[in-house]
Amino acid sequence: MQIQRQPGQLAYAPKKIGTQDYPANPALDTWSASTEVPSLAKFFRMSVAKNPEGPYLGAKVGDSYQYQSYREVESSVEKMAAGLIGLKLQPGDRVATFADNRPEWRVTDFAIAYAGLVHAPLYNQMSDRNAEYILKDSGAQAVVVDSAARLKQVLVSNLPDLKTIIVAGNVDLSKESDPRLISWNDFQAQGESQLPQQKAEMEARIAATRPQDMGGMVYTSGSTGDPKGVLLSHGNWLSDVEGVLRMANNDPTATLTTVRRDDRYPSVLPQGHVMGRVADYVITAEGGSIAYPESLMAFKKDMKILKPTVMAVTPLFFQKIYEEAEKKSRKDDGPVINPRLAGLGAGAAGAALGGVSGVLAGTLFGGGLLQWGLAIAGATLGGVLADKAATEAAEKLTKSAVFDWAVGNSREYYESHGNPSIGQRVGHFLGEKMVFSKVRQSVDQATGGEIRLMMSGGAPLGGEVEGLFRSAGFQIAQGYGLSETAGASIMNNPAKAQLGTVGQTLPGVEARLDSETQEIQLRGPNIMSGGYLNKPEKTAESFTADGWYRTGDKGKIISVPTRSPLTLGGLGAAAGAGLGALAGAAMGHPAIGAALAGVLGGAIGVGVAKSETEDYYSITGRIKSQFKLPGGEYVTPEPIEENLKGSPFIAEAVVVGAKDRDIVGALIIPKFDNLKGWAASKGIPTDDLKLLISNPEVKDLLRKEALERSSVHAKHEQVRAVALLDHEFTVAADELTPSFKVKRPVVLERYAELIDSMF
Numbered sequence: 001m002q003i004q005r006q007p008g009q010l011a012y013a014p015k016k017i018g019t020q021d022y023p024a025n026p027a028l029d030t031w032s033a034s035t036e037v038p039s040l041a042k043f044f045r046m047s048v049a050k051n052p053e054g055p056y057l058g059a060k061v062g063d064s065y066q067y068q069s070y071r072e073v074e075s076s077v078e079k080m081a082a083g084l085i086g087l088k089l090q091p092g093d094r095v096a097t098f099a100d101n102r103p104e105w106r107v108t109d110f111a112i113a114y115a116g117l118v119h120a121p122l123y124n125q126m127s128d129r130n131a132e133y134i135l136k137d138s139g140a141q142a143v144v145v146d147s148a149a150r151l152k153q154v155l156v157s158n159l160p161d162l163k164t165i166i167v168a169g170n171v172d173l174s175k176e177s178d179p180r181l182i183s184w185n186d187f188q189a190q191g192e193s194q195l196p197q198q199k200a201e202m203e204a205r206i207a208a209t210r211p212q213d214m215g216g217m218v219y220t221s222g223s224t225g226d227p228k229g230v231l232l233s234h235g236n237w238l239s240d241v242e243g244v245l246r247m248a249n250n251d252p253t254a255t256l257t258t259v260r261r262d263d264r265y266p267s268v269l270p271q272g273h274v275m276g277r278v279a280d281y282v283i284t285a286e287g288g289s290i291a292y293p294e295s296l297m298a299f300k301k302d303m304k305i306l307k308p309t310v311m312a313v314t315p316l317f318f319q320k321i322y323e324e325a326e327k328k329s330r331k332d333d334g335p336v337i338n339p340r341l342a343g344l345g346a347g348a349a350g351a352a353l354g355g356v357s358g359v360l361a362g363t364l365f366g367g368g369l370l371q372w373g374l375a376i377a378g379a380t381l382g383g384v385l386a387d388k389a390a391t392e393a394a395e396k397l398t399k400s401a402v403f404d405w406a407v408g409n410s411r412e413y414y415e416s417h418g419n420p421s422i423g424q425r426v427g428h429f430l431g432e433k434m435v436f437s438k439v440r441q442s443v444d445q446a447t448g449g450e451i452r453l454m455m456s457g458g459a460p461l462g463g464e465v466e467g468l469f470r471s472a473g474f475q476i477a478q479g480y481g482l483s484e485t486a487g488a489s490i491m492n493n494p495a496k497a498q499l500g501t502v503g504q505t506l507p508g509v510e511a512r513l514d515s516e517t518q519e520i521q522l523r524g525p526n527i528m529s530g531g532y533l534n535k536p537e538k539t540a541e542s543f544t545a546d547g548w549y550r551t552g553d554k555g556k557i558i559s560v561p562t563r564s565p566l567t568l569g570g571l572g573a574a575a576g577a578g579l580g581a582l583a584g585a586a587m588g589h590p591a592i593g594a595a596l597a598g599v600l601g602g603a604i605g606v607g608v609a610k611s612e613t614e615d616y617y618s619i620t621g622r623i624k625s626q627f628k629l630p631g632g633e634y635v636t637p638e639p640i641e642e643n644l645k646g647s648p649f650i651a652e653a654v655v656v657g658a659k660d661r662d663i664v665g666a667l668i669i670p671k672f673d674n675l676k677g678w679a680a681s682k683g684i685p686t687d688d689l690k691l692l693i694s695n696p697e698v699k700d701l702l703r704k705e706a707l708e709r710s711s712v713h714a715k716h717e718q719v720r721a722v723a724l725l726d727h728e729f730t731v732a733a734d735e736l737t738p739s740f741k742v743k744r745p746v747v748l749e750r751y752a753e754l755i756d757s758m759f
Contacts, residue, residue, distance in 0.1 A: 014212040014529065015092045017118065017231060020536040022529060023543055031239045031508060031525035032211035037256045039209040039234045040113035040216075044284065048074045050260055051287035057103040058291035060298070065291050065305060068103065076107045076188065081114035082198040083191030087142060087164055091116035091205055092214065094138045098122040098131065098154065099146035101267045101292045104168040104184055106280060108144050109216075109271075113234075116205030119216040120229070123272035123738035125731045130227065132157035134219050137229055137533065144168060144184075151176075211235025214530050218274045218483040228538060231530025236486040239525035241281045243506030244488055248282070248453060248477055250495040252507065256285050263288035263310045264450075268299050270738050275457045278487035279312035300446075307448030312455040315462065316740050319645075322465045325439050326648055327673050329403035404648065406431035410467035414499035417560040432471055440472040453494060455479065458739035460619060460638065464646045466499055478502055480619060484542065484549060486526040490617050498560050501616035511617060512548065513555055519623060520555040521548040554620045554636065559613040625744055628659045633716040635664055637744075640710050640717055647705045648674050652729060654747055655719065656755050665721035665758045666706050667751060669728055675701075693724035723758040725751070 014022070037043045048070040055067035068076075084095065095112050097119070099105050105121075112119045120138035122131055131153045135143065139161045145151045146169035154165060155178060167173060168184035182190070209215075215234035219227040238256065246254045249261075265283045267290050269276030283290050291306050293299035311317075409427035413420045420428065443451075454469065454476045461478045469476050479491035480502035490511060492503030505511050509524030527549045531539030542550055621636030628634055637655035644653040644666060652669040675698065676686040684695055692698060699722065706719040729735035735746055748755065 014210065014214060014233065017092055017214055017530060018533040018535075020531040020534065020539040023527070023531055023539065023549075024547055025523075025525065025527055025529055026547075027508060027510075027523055027527070028211065028233070028235045028239065028525040028529060032235050035211065035235070035238065035256070037238055038211045039206065039213070040110065040237060041206045041209060043238055043256065043281075044074070044077065044110045044113070046257060047284045047287055054262070054287060055289040056284075057106055058289060059103055060294060060302065065302075067289060067291075070287070073103070073107060073110075077110045077114055078199075078202070079188050079191035079195060080107060080111035081191070081202050082195040083187050084111060084115040084117060084142065085198045085201055085205075086191070086194045089115065089117055089141060091208075092118060094118045094120040094140045094217070096120045096122060096135055096138060096140035096143040097145075097271070098124070098126070098135075098143055098150050099168065099271075100124045100294075101269075101271050101276070102146060102168070103292060104144065104146065105271050105292075106290070109277075113209075113215060114202055114206060116209060118214050118231075120219075121217075121272040121277075122219070123270050125270075125738055126153075127734060128153050128156070132159070133226060134229070135159050135162065137227075138217060138219075142166065145171075147171060209234060211238070212529060216277075217533065218277075218486075219272070220483050228535060229533035230483045230528050231533055232486050233529035236526050236529055237278070237281065239508060240481075240486040240488065240506070241278060241285055243508060243526070244278060244282055244479075244491065245285060246507055247488075247491045247493050247503070248455060250493055259286050261286040261288055263452075264291070264306060264308050265289070265310045265312070266291045266293055266299055266303070266306050266308050268293060268296060269312055269314065269458075273458065273739050274481070274483045274487050275312065275739070279455070282312075283310065303447040305448075307450045309450050310453045310455070311447075311451060312457070314458040314740050315456055315460065315465065318454075318456060318461060318465050318469060321439075321443060322462075322468055323651075323671060323673075325442065325468065326400075326403060329435075330400045330648075330674060330677055400648075403435055406435040406471075407464045407468055410436070410471045411463045411499065414467050414470060415463065417498055417558070419561065428471065436468065436471040436473070439468060440474075443472065443474075453477065457481065457488065459741050460642055462642055462645055463499055470497070470499070480553075480617070482551060484528045484551075485522060485524075486528070489522050489524060489526060492616075498558065498616045501558055501618045504614065504616055513557065517623060518554045518556065518620070520551045520553050520617065520619070522551060523548050552623050554623055556618050556620055558616045558618055560616055562612045562614055627657050629657060629664075629716055630659055630662050631716065633714075635717050640664075640713055640719065641666075643709045643712060644668070644706055644719065647709050649678070649702060649705050650709070652742070653706070654742060654744065656748065661759050663720045663759070664710075664717060665723065665755070666719045667725065667747070667755055667758075668702055668706065668722050669725045670702065689726040693726050699724065721758040723751075723754050725754075 032038065037046055052071045053069050056070045056073050058065040058067040095117050097105055097108055109119055120140050122134050135157060136159055141161055142164040143154060143162060144166045145154055148171050151167060151171060163180060164182065165180045166182055166184055166187045173181055173183060211234050213234055214231050215237055216232050218230045218232060220230060242256050245259050246252055263283055263286055265288060267280055269279060271277055271280065280290060293302055409424060410431055413424045413428040416424060452475060454474055456476065456478045466476060466478065475494035477492045477494040477497060479488035481488040488506060489509045490502050490505050492498065492501065509522060509526065512521050514521060521544060544550060621638035625638065626634050626636050635657055640655045641653045644650050649671055650668055651671045654667040655664060656667060657664045670693065672689065678701065679686050679692060679698060682697060684697060686692055702724060703722050706722050710717065710719040729742060731738055735743055737743060
């Protein structure tokens with residue numbers, strides 16, 4: 001099937017890149033007709049005008065971060081754009097970056113837009129094979145690298161189209177003889193000298209760029225097969241940025257031109273990843289400042305200096321903080337309440353209650369002597385029993401038990417979607433006081449205490465983890481999107497986020513579920529305008545016959561009341577009771593009137609609340625990762641894996657099975673800190689991880705944990721066999737994508753023997 005634009009549908013035809021047909025996108029055409037910001041170049045100029053002298057790009061120099069202003073960065077952008085035009089690169093030609101997040105990356109990105117070119121970045125961590133594949137596939141004629149190691153990866157690759165290698169960072173080029181090499185500073189100087197004669201050409205290219213023109217590429221992370229080059233237009237990027245701004249800031253009227261905030265944002269998501277790039281664009285749109293820590297370790301260390309107000313990170317970041325809080329609760333795992341004091345207090349209360357009960361019994365059955373005797377007996381027995389029960393309960397009420405209880409209750413509280421039970425409300429209140437306030441204090445101390453918004457994406461965020469952060473008072477927004485959607489298409493508004501969902505569609509984006517497969521399908525201005533570079537079949541397969549993008553992800557819709565049924569029910573009951581009392585008084589029965597009308601009013605209030613709902617989307621797994629059991633039942637691994645990772649002893653899990661296996665298993669990487677603590681309490685040696693995971697008691701613990709955590713699923717989906725690994729998956733080992741999703745095919749092949757052994 002070929003997806004083609006209809007004649008007359010689009011007034012402007014973008015320059016063709018690649019052999020694939022460009023998918024029609026009427027939603028982008030509609031967005032383009034009304035936008036004041038048609039291109040990334042004009043977008044950046046708009047941002048400069050908002051805050052010309054304000055701090056924009058920061059990097060660490062010595063013990064502090066030094067920032068370039070928006071105006072200073074624009075000067076660097078123009079110099080580089082002039083240099084790129086001076087290389088005889090034509091509109092639509094590709095320029096790559098292979099670098100860590102750093103100011104030069106952001107300068108390069110906008111310079112490419114100023115020169116009318118297409119940015120084709122690589123992830124900062126990439127194997128030699130994939131780096132060569134992307135540089136060759138994209139046809140990049142220039143590349144920016146920032147380290148000796150990455151430079152070597154480029155130099156050893158067979159890249160016939162590559163003409164220029166611009167080297168940023170502290171890399172010694174004195175011993176290199178490749179004529180394609182030029183340092184960043186020299187290229188900037190070269191561009192500065194060429195700017196007078198290239199200025200007119202640069203302005204002409206900026207003026208000619210339309211929202212439908214390709215503005216950048218993103219290569220899919222390659223969890224299955226070779227990465228695919230997704231061609232995204234200027235309008236794809238900018239419409240998505242505008243949608244994220246509206247949703248994240250709870251401002252449905254915000255536009256690229258009207259939004260203005262002095263946010264501080266540390267950029268740690270790889271810029272080659274779509275979410276990392278959109279996050280940078282969002283802060284740029286606001287006129288805020290972006291800091292580039294030297295590494296993830298430096299990021300953690302420098303948070304007190306940076307004092308971020310906005311953070312955009314993968315679930316791994318949240319998971320690490322969660323694990324730290326969990327570890328603290330287990331490290332000092334004493335009772336929350338002193339058992340002896342609890343026993344004394346309860347004993348006194350029990351004695352008083354028992355004494356009163358004895359007096360009442362004596363009064364009922366006999367005279368004063370019996371009354372006196374039963375009072376003494378009741379007080380003694382009540383005191384002893386209450387003392388014993390309270391002491392035992394206090395001994396069991398350890399800090400780790402309270403942490404686990406609070407986290408579990410928090411998840412249930414938020415998954416009630418605004419209609420928690422009385423018990424969940426009370427538990428949530430107690431959890432905030434006993435557990436989550438301390439988590440908030442700890443995070444504030446580590447980050448400077450000024451975070452107003454946290455955004456999570458790239459992979460699912462576990463319910464316990466999200467519940468902990470929300471209970472600690474953080475505004476947290478989980479979203480869903482793909483490279484093909486230029487970032488988020490569905491996102492939680494942090495002001496009304498719903499746990500267990502990825503939120504609602506961004507403004508201008510539509511979603512639907514396939515009636516047979518429950519696949520989430522999307523259309524909107526952010527859906528890839530150019531398809532997959534040189535992959536016409538893949539491009540055509542990715543769209544339905546009526547033009548919806550097929551995500552490959554299964555989903556479901558959760559309808560959430562717009563107002564709390566409990567609150568409206570209470571208000572209705574109160575109003576009904578008042579009116580009923582007045583009506584009943586006229587008939588001489590105010591109490592009966594109040595009761596009947598109160599019940600009716602409460603029912604009406606609950607009914608009204610439940611009749612007004614909003615749809616939220618929940619991701620239930622990848623269609624391609626499903627497998628079939630011998631009985632014909634299908635298993636979708638992802639939801640099971642997320643529940644397994646809620647265990648205090650499971651860090652990562654890959655659920656496995658096949659049509660010739662009648663049970664479901666899981667390849668598990670334990671949380672070794674917690675596991676070692678448990679093992680030490682059992683007298684099991686913990687020095688050698690291989691010996692530790694081979695211990696029968698350890699295996700039995702993880703098997704029971706997996707079964708318990710998967711018990712919420714259908715019987716055939718419950719995990720009954722486990723195999724343990726003594727090391728984490730890594731990006732370097734090609735077991736994780738750069739956004740830290742497990743590469744399932746790689747893991748299944750690499751650990752096939754171990755997986756088979758569990759069955």
